[in-house]
Amino acid sequence: MVVVIGASWGGLYALMDLLGALPVDFPAPIVVVQHRSADTDDSRLAKVLGRYSALPVMDSEDKALLEPSHVYLGPAGYHVLVDHDHLTLSVDDLVQYSRPSIDVLFESAADTLGSQAIAVLLTGFGHDGAAGLAKVREAGGATIVQEPATAMQASMPQAGIDAGGAIEVMPLEKIARRLIELCRTPA
Amino acid sequence: VAVSVGIGGGGELERIEIDLLLEGVYRHYGIDFRGYALGSLKRRLARRMREEGTPTLSALQAKVLHEPEAMERLLVALSISVTSMFRDPGFYQAFREKVVPLLRTYPFIRLWNAGCATGEETFSLAIVLAEEKLLDRTRIYATDFNAGVVDRARAGEFPLARMKNYTENYLSAGGKKEFSSYYTTDGGVARFTPTLLENVVFAKHNLVSDGSFNEFHGIMCRNVLIYFGRTLQERVHTLFHDSLVNFGVLGLGHKETIRFTALEHCYEAIDGRQKLYRRVA
Numbered sequence: 271m272v273v274v275i276g277a278s279w280g281g282l283y284a285l286m287d288l289l290g291a292l293p294v295d296f297p298a299p300i301v302v303v304q305h306r307s308a309d310t311d312d313s314r315l316a317k318v319l320g321r322y323s324a325l326p327v328m329d330s331e332d333k334a335l336l337e338p339s340h341v342y343l344g345p346a347g348y349h350v351l352v353d354h355d356h357l358t359l360s361v362d363d364l365v366q367y368s369r370p371s372i373d374v375l376f377e378s379a380a381d382t383l384g385s386q387a388i389a390v391l392l393t394g395f396g397h398d399g400a401a402g403l404a405k406v407r408e409a410g411g412a413t414i415v416q417e418p419a420t421a422m423q424a425s426m427p428q429a430g431i432d433a434g435g436a437i438e439v440m441p442l443e444k445i446a447r448r449l450i451e452l453c454r455t456p457a
Numbered sequence: 458v459a460v461s462v463g464i465g466g467g468g469e470l471e472r473i474e475i476d477l478l479l480e481g482v483y484r485h486y487g488i489d490f491r492g493y494a495l496g497s498l499k500r501r502l503a504r505r506m507r508e509e510g511t512p513t514l515s516a517l518q519a520k521v522l523h524e525p526e527a528m529e530r531l532l533v534a535l536s537i538s539v540t541s542m543f544r545d546p547g548f549y550q551a552f553r554e555k556v557v558p559l560l561r562t563y564p565f566i567r568l569w570n571a572g573c574a575t576g577e578e579t580f581s582l583a584i585v586l587a588e589e590k591l592l593d594r595t596r597i598y599a600t601d602f603n604a605g606v607v608d609r610a611r612a613g614e615f616p617l618a619r620m621k622n623y624t625e626n627y628l629s630a631g632g633k634k635e636f637s638s639y640y641t642t643d644g645g646v647a648r649f650t651p652t653l654l655e656n657v658v659f660a661k662h663n664l665v666s667d668g669s670f671n672e673f674h675g676i677m678c679r680n681v682l683i684y685f686g687r688t689l690q691e692r693v694h695t696l697f698h699d700s701l702v703n704f705g706v707l708g709l710g711h712k713e714t715i716r717f718t719a720l721e722h723c724y725e726a727i728d729g730r731q732k733l734y735r736r737v738a
Contacts, residue, residue, distance in 0.1 A: 329712065361539045381499070
């Protein structure tokens with residue numbers, strides 16, 4: 271299993287809570303796209319989130335092998351894609367006004383992981399992630415959307431639900447437990 | 458007649474179509490994209506399908522094989538990527554502070570800017586070397602597999618609208634002059650001083666299929682290898698290793714690393730964060 275998470279506006283706080291609630295032996299790798307500005311050429315986001323999580327949090331590097339119990343962030347100015355057991359990066363055009371883009375991450379997970387993908391769409395503004403979430407669902411993966419009413423910004427999770435990709439919708443504080451269950455269910 | 462589809466379903470068919478398209482392009486045009494990283498390649502091909510108006514990858518394949526203009530557009534789509542002058546200012550600052558002193562020890566310096574695309578990186582390097590009074594004893598070989606973009610690089614013309622961003626980058630990279638002293642403006646175009654290119658050789662070279670062509674004191678190849686699959690990336694790293702003098706410098710993109718390659722042990726970091734390495738074995 272590989273968990274892919276997308277977040278935008280309000281995502282920093284949501285990620286602090288979600289990643290903070292995962293145990294140090296969480297059995298899957300986690301790849302996160304949090305919308306960020308292209309010129310944050312530093313690793314501050316990884317440092318901040320790392321302080322709240324028992325898991326090591328780092329910016330993705332090209333061709334990095336995915337390891338369980340590790341959190342990989344889409345770097346500022348790069349798309350991050352999952353390719354089976356490793357990550358690849360690209361500096362292609364913005365998708366949904368964003369680079370990193372959630373759709374790019376989710377679609378790559380749907381393509382190469384199929385039923386082994388678990389996609390989570392969190393708080394945010396806009397539509398990024400909606401198309402990708404639907405592709406993960408289509409490919410047989412699990413999908414969870416943060417209940418829009420509990421999100422700091424409802425439009426992005428709502429777009430995910432409207433596009434038909436949401437298998438489960440739940441408040442933020444229930445997502446960590448659900449991820450643990452999904453990862454422990456034998457495939 | 459009963460027809461059964463492989464268990465992979467749609468994903469498998471797409472994979473077959475991509476393989477056939479790349480095989481066709483390779484055999485008909487001699488350009489090899491077969492080792493490219495699939496994720497980004499798929500997205501670029503999907504965009505070509507939309508813009509060429511072809512409903513399937515097979516239809517795109519037919520168009521590309523029968524219409525050289527469609528192939529030219531595919532070539533551009535697969536070769537151009539977003540870049541800017543002094544992209545990642547920290548890289549150029551580290552280059553100035555840590556690599557320039559190493560280069561100074563050579564009487565004559567050969568650098569290779571591999572995958573130079575439209576030349577933003579090449580000009581950035583030339584400017585740093587000029588300010589460090591090294592450009593007159595340096596030759597920069599700037600190469601790309603797309604002859605069209607090499608021609609654009611050689612012209613040294615960039616949209617004037619980008620200069621604000623480039624100037625900021627240049628200054629935070631430790632630039633010593635007025636950035637505008639390097640170009641003249643002509644309408645919406647910034648035309649860079651031709652003297653910067655006096656020791657630059659632009660040439661067509663394909664990292665995928667062409668071999669080593671010289672021995673270099675430094676190779677810059679930034680955000681090119683991210684588009685290559687792991688096997689191809691290994692091969693290009695072997696090419697770079699073969700093309701570097703001992704203690705030669707390798708500069709990669711900000712999120713690229715030699716850590717996941719077989720040649721990891723052949724390099725030591727000059728500045729690990731800025732992805733500047735030195736060949737030690």
